[in-house]
Amino acid sequence: MKNFTYYAPTRIFFGKGEYKRVGEIVRSYGFRKVLLHYGGGSIKRSGLFDEVTGSLRDAGIAYVDFGGAQPNPTLEHATEGMKICVKENVDLVLAVGGGSAIDSAKHIAVGAKNDCDTWRFAMKEDTPKGALPVATILTIAASGSEMSASAVISNEKLGLKRGYNSDYHRALFSILSPELTFTLPPYQTACGVTDIMMHTLERYLTRPGEAAVTDRVAEGLLRTVIEAGRAALKDPCDYEARANLMWAGSLSHNDLTGLGRDFFMISHQFEHEISGMFPEVAHGAGLAVVFPAWAKHVYKRHAARFARLAEVLWDIREGSDEEKALAGIRAFEAYFREIGMPTRMRELGIGEEAFRPMAEKCTANGTKILSAIEDYDTDKIVEVFRLADAAD
């Protein structure tokens, strides 16, 4: 077990009806004025917006209505939000939505207290010196952003999408009411399931090293998500399934599933370039295409680890480690297809001609090596993308 630091201070209010208490919760912390941040019109159509603002008003909490967070939230839009926070003397940024609204809110919260070019934080050229507190009401189980230190933001001008971690990104509190996800369409539910699984898989499939507690927790979460994902697609109003997805989603990205290991979220890095260049590609869908390809490219050199995963998740017990490993990867592909995810580049409408440009974005035109379970240069990444286009 490698040395680690663990810090996941977000207070979680979990369960049916908890979001209706947002006003009293905000007031209990002593806040007076929130920036209410969200994406498009869905929270207005569903009535959630009215419930949240009603609760805030009842508790005497003022709010500034700032919607419009994009599915891949942009620096440009977040920068507007930062200015509003400062002008309106906001003391809490409250995100209502999924990872997009929450990541946008985190970047706004940071920018409101750092009078500089905040893209430098995303490029890891500088670190924030403070931030407004952030809180969330989660409406989709996917990103884990409600409890994570990460925020992903896109620079529209440069066509780049970058994530950065900061303790300032840790939500002060997050309200997780599973019933808010009942109306999530199947495709988005499936994208969320994939993202949640990848948050654990990227931390699990690393260079060799011992971390038994972490492994067992990771395996348990993966098994739960696989079952809950099926159940939620079968019956969107299955409360237990939605609840398990929601809570597993939080635990899969708050660092718990990687402690004691060094890891690098390589499939996520690849996927950022895919949806950086093709913004219509949903994050989960991109991951479902990239992960099996990455896995096929690497498993022979780490067969024991992949074989163990195949046993634990898919009950694959026959054959050599290599055979079990490959059968396990095919089981992932089958599961992704079962839940309606694509597993090939062509399904995303991405052709061979995009592979090298995307790979070059990953490696900053060959100036960087991505160091994960192995080291990846541009050529190797192109090989992975080609496997994501192969017939089998």
Added chain:
Amino acid sequence: MKNFTYYAPTRIFFGKGEYKRVGEIVRSYGFRKVLLHYGGGSIKRSGLFDEVTGSLRDAGIAYVDFGGAQPNPTLEHATEGMKICVKENVDLVLAVGGGSAIDSAKHIAVGAKNDCDTWRFAMKEDTPKGALPVATILTIAASGSEMSASAVISNEKLGLKRGYNSDYHRALFSILSPELTFTLPPYQTACGVTDIMMHTLERYLTRPGEAAVTDRVAEGLLRTVIEAGRAALKDPCDYEARANLMWAGSLSHNDLTGLGRDFFMISHQFEHEISGMFPEVAHGAGLAVVFPAWAKHVYKRHAARFARLAEVLWDIREGSDEEKALAGIRAFEAYFREIGMPTRMRELGIGEEAFRPMAEKCTANGTKILSAIEDYDTDKIVEVFRLADAAD
């Protein structure tokens, strides 16, 4: 999944050599003066005391040396500590030790900011209105106190031992260096393993209800602890084994393993009266005696749950649920004996004549019912204690 709140804000510094950084860590929070609280002479004999105080001094942190925390820490001793904190203008209570020193430190930290009879908190007649921050350097994997909201304190005058939870008990940071546990004698290692297992088992064996994420995490932790316990007893300097015990110990009592369920730590309640009346009984040893008896008393009415546990932990797959359940309980007994724990009252030197007085303490002379997986009155508790004395 029942509604829940989860708040585990302790920053964990985990790993080899981390405790040597305590001075710089304390300073990074801006503290100036700590109450250095610990038990007996072992941390002096081992050299840890000198390393900790040296690190504090190097970082310019003043400290007040206040040792003497008892294995079952007392209100009386903690009250001395509270007065010192106030007199010396301490701004952080730093516990170095196991659950005893940490629980004592937590009660000191609360009392330093609550000028009243602090036993009222332990009796749940009042709640603290503030506290000094607490930090810990853990030297034994057992109590989970390094990350929990709980503190157990004994009132010597009344012969009562009571635990109470408070957010003020959550350590600000805890330093977990597994190598500090290498020299722990086998009996104490085994007591710790039992305590850690019980923290999860008491949250798992509850009235029926769904909580799949929690169940899978709980099962994973239990399996890890069972293996790591064996390994640590085989080789006390097995770093991975000690690391897994230490981190599983923290995760087993920071609430994670009970979320979504209602639970009541019934074996712990029984054990508090046992070691309340017989202070020489180690907490883990008392639990190893009480748990199998409690389980045998109740399993037929909750056979499916006990059977599942038997399958997952002990690979017991043959027979009816009742048969698997009982076989699983016997497997727990066998494991406790394997690691050197007692499993019968007579091994603790406790005779039949003490059963009713201890049971009456549990129910405050029959004025309380303990509501766990079932309701327990005095007579029922006496039945459980008798099972803990039965031949089989």
